[in-house]
Structures are given as C-alpha cells and as structure tokens.
Amino acid sequence: MWQQAGRYAIKLLDLFCGVGGASAGYAEAGFEVTGIDLKHGKRYPYTYKRGNVMALDLDFLQQFDVIHASPPCQTYSITQHLRNAQGKSTSKLDLLKPVRDMLLQSGKPYIIENVKGAPLLDPVQLCGSSFGLTVRRHRLFESNLPLTGSLCNHTVRPVGVYGSMRDEIPGGGKTADTIEQARQAMGIEWALWGELVEAIPPAYTNFIGLQIMALLNKSYPQNRKTCGQHAQAPFKLSTI
Ligand SMILES: C[S@@+](CC[C@H](N)C(=O)[O-])C[C@H]1O[C@@H](n2cnc3c(N)ncnc32)[C@H](O)[C@@H]1O
Numbered sequence: 001m002w003q004q005a006g007r008y009a010i011k012l013l014d015l016f017c018g019v020g021g022a023s024a025g026y027a028e029a030g031f032e033v034t035g036i037d038l039k040h041g042k043r044y045p046y047t048y049k050r051g052n053v054m055a056l057d058l059d060f061l062q063q064f065d066v067i068h069a070s071p072p073c074q075t076y077s078i079t080q081h082l083r084n085a086q087g088k089s090t091s092k093l094d095l096l097k098p099v100r101d102m103l104l105q106s107g108k109p110y111i112i113e114n115v116k117g118a119p120l121l122d123p124v125q126l127c128g129s130s131f132g133l134t135v136r137r138h139r140l141f142e143s144n145l146p147l148t149g150s151l152c153n154h155t156v157r158p159v160g161v162y163g164s165m166r167d168e169i170p171g172g173g174k175t176a177d178t179i180e181q182a183r184q185a186m187g188i189e190w191a192l193w194g195e196l197v198e199a200i201p202p203a204y205t206n207f208i209g210l211q212i213m214a215l216l217n218k219s220y221p222q223n224r225k226t227c228g229q230h231a232q233a234p235f236k237l238s239t240i
Contacts, residue, residue, distance in 0.1 A: 021199030029209025124149030
C-alpha cells in the first residue's frame with residue numbers, strides 16, 4: 001500500500017473490473033484497489049464488490065481518490081465488426097456517455113479506457129508492443145489528468161487474444177495456441193480465455209498509474225486540465 005508520511009492510502013476504484021487486468025497494473029503502481037463488476041469475481045485478486053456500476057451513487061464514489069472505468073465496448077470494437085460480418089450477435093451496450101457523466105459528477109480524477117474507434121475525449125493510446133508484450137491490443141485512455149501515451153514498436157508477429165484460440169484471421173493474424181501463451185502475452189497469469197479476451201494488460205495501467213501517482217504527489221489544482229468538459233473541483237486525497 002502506498003503511503004505518504006503514514007497518513008494516506010491512494011484508493012482507486014476500478015469500475016467494470018472484470019478479472020482484474022487493469023486493477024493489477026494500478027495495484028503494482030501502489031494504489032489500494034477495489035473492483036466492481038456484475039460477474040462473480042472469483043478470480044479477481046483485490047477487494048471486490050459485485051454489483052451494477054450504473055446503480056452506484058455519488059456518496060459511494062466519494063470514498064475513492066481515483067476512479068478507472070472500462071465500460072463494455074462491443075459497440076466500437078473491431079472484433080464486433082468481425083462478429084457482425086460472421087452473422088453472430090452480441091449485445092450493443094453503450095455506457096460510455098453515462099459513465100463519463102457519472103465520473104464528472106464525482107469530481108474525482110478519472111480514467112476511461114476503451115477500444116480504438118470509441119468516442120473518447122482527447123485520449124492517449126497504448127500498445128502492448130511498447131511494453132515488450134506480444135499482444136498489440138491498442139487501447140485508448142481518456143482522463144481529466146494530463147496523461148502520456150506510448151509509441152508502437154511492431155517488430156514481432158503479434159499473438160492475438162480475441163475470438164477463439166488457434167484461429168487464423170483473414171488478413172494474416174493468428175490467435176494464441178494455448179491458454180498459457182495467451183496469459184503470458186497479456187501478463188495476466190490467473191485468467192481464463194474468456195476473461196483474457198476482455199481484459200487489458202496490467203502493463204498499461206501500471207504505466208498510467210505511475211503517471212497519476214506522480215501527478216497526485218504534486219499540488220492538485222495545477223494538475224487539472226482546464227478545458228470545458230474536464231473542469232473539476234480540486235482533487236483531494238482520502239484520509240485514513
Ligand atoms: C471490457 S470488460 C473489463 C475488463 C477489465 N478492465 C480487465 O482489464 O480485466 C467489461 C466488464 O464490464 C462488466 N459489466 C458490464 N456491464 C456492467 C454493469 N452495468 N455493471 C458492472 N459491470 C458491468 C462485464 O461483466 C465485464 O466484466
């Protein structure tokens with residue numbers, strides 16, 4: 001647990017936490033992490049609450065210093081377009097805007113993660129290749145803190161962790177041959193295939209989390225973005 005002069009723990013709430021890929025990166029960066037998801041959470045490694053994110057109230061959100069959200073992204077993902085082309089259907093939830101509204105209302109530093117093509121505001125992009133991973137898995141991150149993205153380094157043949165294992169993808173791609181290969185590619189050793197497919201590598205949120213830690217260690221008002229939709233009250237840390 002990260003502490004400042006023994007007085008503070010930086011509490012991060014991970015909304016739509018899934019199996020905890022994002023949570024793990026934040027925990028490695030020093031945050032005390034709590035995750036919320038509709039699923040059972042049996043393999044989630046941190047404090048877990050099962051529930052509907054969209055039913056949370058602002059008082060609950062106020063307990064945390066930083067809030068991350070990975071709302072379902074089927075509407076925008078390339079794999080969804082592939083499924084549509086194959087005549088398969090999945091739900092088309094679009095929680096992005098209601099989630100952003102909730103986070104803005106909370107007044108907390110926030111991060112929203114989603115796939116390329118999702119309408120995030122002024123996002124940065126991360127790629128697995130910049131962290132030495134064999135997945136590329138481009139993901140966007142929106143925040144009301146000034147974050148830096150990563151540059152792609154596409155030099156090795158990627159391992160796909162989407163769809164089904166051992167799948168040849170039209171256009172030359174290939175998904176992982178084994179669950180072990182998929183876990184290693186993502187850096188998530190505890191997840192099953194269906195969970196890996198939805199997760200983001202902990203390396204991404206470790207990178208983001210360390211930036212946020214550095215920003216929170218400076219004076220809070222100066223770290224705020226001031227452009228229209230990101231305007232916020234000064235951030236405070238919860239005292240323990
Ligand atoms: C893209 S996955 C998140 C993956 C996670 N960020 C990770 O790295 O492991 C989206 C998750 O949202 C959850 N979910 C969808 N709607 C929800 C809701 N209304 N409340 C809570 N969880 C929800 C799903 O169960 C799923 O686990």
